[in-house]
Amino acid sequence: MDKFFNAVRLDESLCKGCINCIKRCPTEAIRVRNGKAVITKKFCIDCGECIRICPHHAKLAYHDQIEILEQYEYTVALPAPSLYGQFNNLEDVNIILNGLKCLGFDDVYEVSGAAELVSDMSRKYVAEHMEQWPIISSACPSVVRLIRVRFPNLIDYLLPIKAPIDLAASLAREKAMKLTGLPSEKIGIIFISPCPAKVSAVKTPLGIDKSEVDGVLSIKDIYPRLVSCMNAVENREDLEDLTISGKIGISWGGTGGEADGLLTDSYLAADGIENVIRVLEDLEDQKFTKLQFIELNACHGGCVGGVLTVENPFVAKVKLKRLRKYMPVARKHITSAEAFHGFWTEQVEYEPVFKLGEDMIESIAMIAKVEELCQKFPGLDCGSCGAPTCKALAEDVVRGVANENDCIHLFRQYIHKISDEISMLDKTGRIQNPE
Amino acid sequence: MINYITLTYQVSGDDFTRAGEASSDVKSKLKQMGVSPEMVRKVAISMYEGEINMVIHAHGGIIKVTISPHEILMVLEDQGPGIPDVEKAMQAGYSTAPENIRSLGFGAGMGLPNMKKYTDEMDIKTKIGVGTTVTMKVKL
Numbered sequence: 001m002d003k004f005f006n007a008v009r010l011d012e013s014l015c016k017g018c019i020n021c022i023k024r025c026p027t028e029a030i031r032v033r034n035g036k037a038v039i040t041k042k043f044c045i046d047c048g049e050c051i052r053i054c055p056h057h058a059k060l061a062y063h064d065q066i067e068i069l070e071q072y073e074y075t076v077a078l079p080a081p082s083l084y085g086q087f088n089n090l091e092d093v094n095i096i097l098n099g100l101k102c103l104g105f106d107d108v109y110e111v112s113g114a115a116e117l118v119s120d121m122s123r124k125y126v127a128e129h130m131e132q133w134p135i136i137s138s139a140c141p142s143v144v145r146l147i148r149v150r151f152p153n154l155i156d157y158l159l160p161i162k163a164p165i166d167l168a169a170s171l172a173r174e175k176a177m178k179l180t181g182l183p184s185e186k187i188g189i190i191f192i193s194p195c196p197a198k199v200s201a202v203k204t205p206l207g208i209d210k211s212e213v214d215g216v217l218s219i220k221d222i223y224p225r226l227v228s229c230m231n232a233v234e235n236r237e238d239l240e241d242l243t244i245s246g247k248i249g250i251s252w253g254g255t256g257g258e259a260d261g262l263l264t265d266s267y268l269a270a271d272g273i274e275n276v277i278r279v280l281e282d283l284e285d286q287k288f289t290k291l292q293f294i295e296l297n298a299c300h301g302g303c304v305g306g307v308l309t310v311e312n313p314f315v316a317k318v319k320l321k322r323l324r325k326y327m328p329v330a331r332k333h334i335t336s337a338e339a340f341h342g343f344w345t346e347q348v349e350y351e352p353v354f355k356l357g358e359d360m361i362e363s364i365a366m367i368a369k370v371e372e373l374c375q376k377f378p379g380l381d382c383g384s385c386g387a388p389t390c391k392a393l394a395e396d397v398v399r400g401v402a403n404e405n406d407c408i409h410l411f412r413q414y415i416h417k418i419s420d421e422i423s424m425l426d427k428t429g430r431i432q433n434p435e
Numbered sequence: 436m437i438n439y440i441t442l443t444y445q446v447s448g449d450d451f452t453r454a455g456e457a458s459s460d461v462k463s464k465l466k467q468m469g470v471s472p473e474m475v476r477k478v479a480i481s482m483y484e485g486e487i488n489m490v491i492h493a494h495g496g497i498i499k500v501t502i503s504p505h506e507i508l509m510v511l512e513d514q515g516p517g518i519p520d521v522e523k524a525m526q527a528g529y530s531t532a533p534e535n536i537r538s539l540g541f542g543a544g545m546g547l548p549n550m551k552k553y554t555d556e557m558d559i560k561t562k563i564g565v566g567t568t569v570t571m572k573v574k575l
Contacts (some may be wrong), residue, residue: 236543281459284476285483355469360504360575361438363468367502368440396468 003351004042005204007062007196008050012036014058019383021050021059026273027146032386037074042353045145046197047273047298048307049292061196061308064215066222069104072188074180074212076172077105078165081112081245081253082194082303083219084323085316087230093250093323097242099230103222105190107176108242112249116332119248119261121161121342126262126292132157134268134283137258139163141201143276143299144348148206151280152350157294160344162208165191165198166409169212170341190215192222193205194306195299207344217306246328254317255302259295261330269295271302356398370394378409439503446486448494457498458482468502470575477509479549481553484546485511485569491536492516493567509554509571517563525551 022028025391029043030050037050037058051059069075077100084093096312097108126135136157138144148153162170169189176187193216202211217326233239251257259267268291270279276296282288299305301313309316334342356370357363373394380390385406387393396402405411442464444457462479472478479511482498489496493515501508518524525547532542551557 150466152466153476244561281462284462285455285458285479287483350472352466352469353468354463356467357469359470360470364438364440364502367464367468368437371440371442 002041003204004044004353005200006039006041006044006046007199007203008039008046008048009060009062010037010039010043011058011060014056016056016058019054019360019388020053020055022383022388024049024053024386025256025388026277026411027149028388028392030388031402032383040109042351043149045142045149045298046195046347047142047146048196049273050059051196051307061199061218063193063196063199063218063221063308064190066104066217066225068190068215068217069188073186074106074176074182075104075188075190076107076109076176077101077103078109078111078168078172078189078213080165080192080194080198080219080303081110081115081250081257081320082306082309082316083192083253084112084250085304085317085320086219086223086309086311087227090319090323092239093243094239094241095230095234096226098233098236098239099226100192100208101242102229102233103226107172107179109168109172109175110243110245110249111168111191112252113162113244113332114171114249115164115252115258116245116249116261116330117334117338117342118161118164118167118332119252119258120332120334121339122258122293123262125159125161126264134289134294135159136283137293137295138207139258140251140297140303141197142195142273143296144376145197145200145208146273146276146298147280148348149351149353149420150277151284152352153284154280155348155350157283158207158348159217162250162342162344163201165201166205166208166211167338167342171338173212174341188214192217192219194219194303194309196307206348207346217307220310223310230252244332246331247324248330249332250320250324250327253303253320254313255297256295257302259293262293264292266267266291267293267295269297271297271305272300273298318361344400356395366398370399373397373404376404376410377407382408384408436446439501441501444500446495447454448490449498451490454481454487454490458486458556461500465507467504470507474507474573474575477553478509478545481550481571482509484550485509485571488546488569489513489515491532491542496566502558505575506555507573507575509569509573511569511571512566513568514566517567518559518561519563521559521561531563 014034017032022030032300098379117417138158156245192212202213205211248261255271256269259269304316305313356366455550465475493513496513515564527548528544530544536542555574558570561567
């Protein structure tokens with residue numbers, strides 16, 4: 001699998017070639033070329049901002065369809081905690097979990113349960129690794145991808161513990177194999193996801209060799225069918241108790257939830273990709289070194305703000321709060337067998353994708369050329385050339401993927417110059433003698 | 436073929452929201468040049484400290500950064516009040532920052548010591564009432 005796989009795709013037939021997505025992309029990964037938005041895969045961190053902003057709905061997230069269940073003999077649904085914030089007047093998480101079974105799954109394993117185990121492990125890890133403070137959360141795949149391409153100095157600060165979904169997948173598979181006696185390949189572990197970044201994290205994981213998740217469905221896609229299933233099971237007397245998590249696990253669905261689970265005040269929690277970048281920039285300059293933990297979520301509000309969710313993230317957070325009110329603090333605690341599954345097994349490597357030249361000398365010449373072009377361009381950042389800023393166009397020109405005259409302002413000057421020259425020609429096509 | 440580039444930045448005084456813009460730009464350019472993360476870190480930290488000092492003490496100034504394959508030279512020049520006792524200013528924890536600056540999280544007295552720590556060479560030329568020029572070098 002390509003190490004720069006991404007889940008954000010374009011429906012060319014819907015793309016009008018406007019500049020909304022190129023301006024919004026936090027890594028300047030999109031250009032409009034020949035009237036269509038093109039993503040440079042290695043720059044994309046799958047944050048989904050372009051999906052959010054596109055007024056023509058031309059940006060899509062690649063994910064699996066419910067038919068994937070047919071590929072397996074036994075399937076387990078892994079609902080993200082953010083799913084619980086999507087429903088009105090929900091009193092009992094079991095209605096969702098039983099609803100998922102009614103939708104066609106054989107079993108359910110709450111990701112929030114695994115999240116409590118991750119909280120347990122993180123608490124211990126943070127306390128024992130002062131030299132690594134402030135430790136940066138690795139649960140949001142967009143953030144890990146961003147750090148991998150833009151913040152090499154911060155890679156060592158990443159929490160080397162699996163995201164709840166990956167731990168949940170390992171534990172759910174183990175449980176299903178024990179229960180059914182089926183071989184691993186006949187069991188389908190399916191994540192119900194709030195975001196496309198999780199799709200990429202499953203296809204090309206960072207920190208682990210292979211994800212145990214077999215498929216990813218979007219919350220948005222299954223929502224209508226799930227709601228009818230939930231209505232069908234709601235009043236059942238024999239509602240099965242499938243819950244395995246408490247407050248700490250459910251809280252992972254919103255900003256600050258992961259950090260709260262560490263039971264320390266010495267943390268910072270930032271959400272929204274532009275805020276995340278600011279925090280990482282400051283961290284890189286060592287502006288705050290006294291904190292123990294940094295929680296970062298690419299989406300505003302945390303996972304409830306994912307582009308594959310249905311509910312307004314702030315409303316979803318209120319619903320989560322209401323739902324967890326009478327829950328115990330935590331219901332899952334780590335055992336040594338579970339901790340065995342919990343740690344990263346692979347190093348995250350720096351990918352210098354934004355590097356300009358092959359070596360320093362070439363890069364210096366290229367930067368000098370970029371500076372020169374920036375002086376020449378009007379500095380309007382109008383996006384008409386297909387690049388988000390004049391500087392981005394200058395870099396594209398230097399990389400050899402765009403032309404100076406892609407700038408409509410420079411092009412206009414060029415046309416004026418030519419038309420002046422043409423007007424100087426006499427009927428025979430010779431340049432008139434100005435005298 | 437040119438094998439160095441000089442970047443010039445005007446740093447405006449008393450505007451904390453803009454402090455760090457110059458060092459942030461240098462940081463992103465060094466990454467584009469493929470400079471090793473460790474060296475980027477040294478330059479980013481030392482230049483940011485210097486830039487902040489210019490804003491706090493000297494009402495801004497000019498920073499010139501010359502990048503070549505063997506070294507990065509940073510020259511920070513201001514027309515501020517000058518440093519009365521350089522030796523004292525170099526001591527860790529020594530600070531003259533007023534309370535309103537400290538409350539912003541600045542002025543812990545680690546600026547100059549950190550600049551020295553993260554660079555290979557550092558030189559301060561200062562004259563009371565005329566200004567200060569700090570020259571720092573990071574060898575690649």
